[in-house]
Amino acid sequence: MMDDFNSEGSQQSHVLSQPSWNTPPGYTRTDPGPDGEVLWLYPKGLDTTLSNDFTLGAFHCPCGDKTCTHTLVHPRLVLALQTLRMMLGRPLALAAGFHCKPWHRLAGGRPRSYHTRGMAADIRCGSLEEVAELAGAAQQVRQIGGVGRYPARLTVHLDVRPRPRGGAVCWME
Numbered sequence: 001m002m003d004d005f006n007s008e009g010s011q012q013s014h015v016l017s018q019p020s021w022n023t024p025p026g027y028t029r030t031d032p033g034p035d036g037e038v039l040w041l042y043p044k045g046l047d048t049t050l051s052n053d054f055t056l057g058a059f060h061c062p063c064g065d066k067t068c069t070h071t072l073v074h075p076r077l078v079l080a081l082q083t084l085r086m087m088l089g090r091p092l093a094l095a096a097g098f099h100c101k102p103w104h105r106l107a108g109g110r111p112r113s114y115h116t117r118g119m120a121a122d123i124r125c126g127s128l129e130e131v132a133e134l135a136g137a138a139q140q141v142r143q144i145g146g147v148g149r150y151p152a153r154l155t156v157h158l159d160v161r162p163r164p165r166g167g168a169v170c171w172m173e
C-alpha cells in the first residue's frame with residue numbers, strides 16, 4: 001500500500017518536472033546562428049500544438065506584411081513557458097511571441113531583441129500583483145535568462161538568453 005502511494009507520487013512529480021512538446025511536421029530546424037542556437041522555423045499560416053498548453057498560433061508575428069512568411073520559435077522558450085505555466089497552475093496569456101525585424105522596428109522595440117530570434121514572449125497580466133508574481137516565478141525557471149517587468153503595460157517579458165550564473169537578468173520599465 002505504502003509502495004503504491006510512493007510510486008504514484010514520484011510518477012506525478014516526474015510528469016510535472018518534464019513538460020513535453022510535439023515536434024510536428026511543418027517545422028524546419030534552422031542552422032545554428034552565431035551564438036550556436038538552433039531554432040524551429042514554421043510557415044506563418046500554420047497552427048499546431050507545441051506543448052501541453054501552447055500552440056504555434058500565439059507566437060506568430062502580428063504584422064500583415066507579405067515578406068513576413070515564417071515564424072521562429074526556440075524549443076527552450078516553449079519548455080520555459082510550459083514549465084512556468086505548470087508552476088503557476090493557470091494559463092498564461094501571450095501578448096507577443098515572435099516579431100519579424102521590420103515589425104519590431106515599427107513597434108519601437110530595441111534593435112537587438114530576443115523577440116526577433118524566437119527566444120522571447122510577453123505575458124499579459126491582469127494586475128500589478130500578477131506582474132510581480134509572474135516575474136518572481138519566472139526567475140525560478142532555469143531556462144529563463146531574462147525577465148522584464150512592464151507594470152504600465154501589465155506585461156512581463158521573458159526570454160531564454162543563456163542564463164547568467166547568478167540568475168536571470170531582471171529589469172523594470
Ligand SMILES: [Zn+2]
Nearest residue numbers: 061063068100
Ligand atoms: Zn512580421
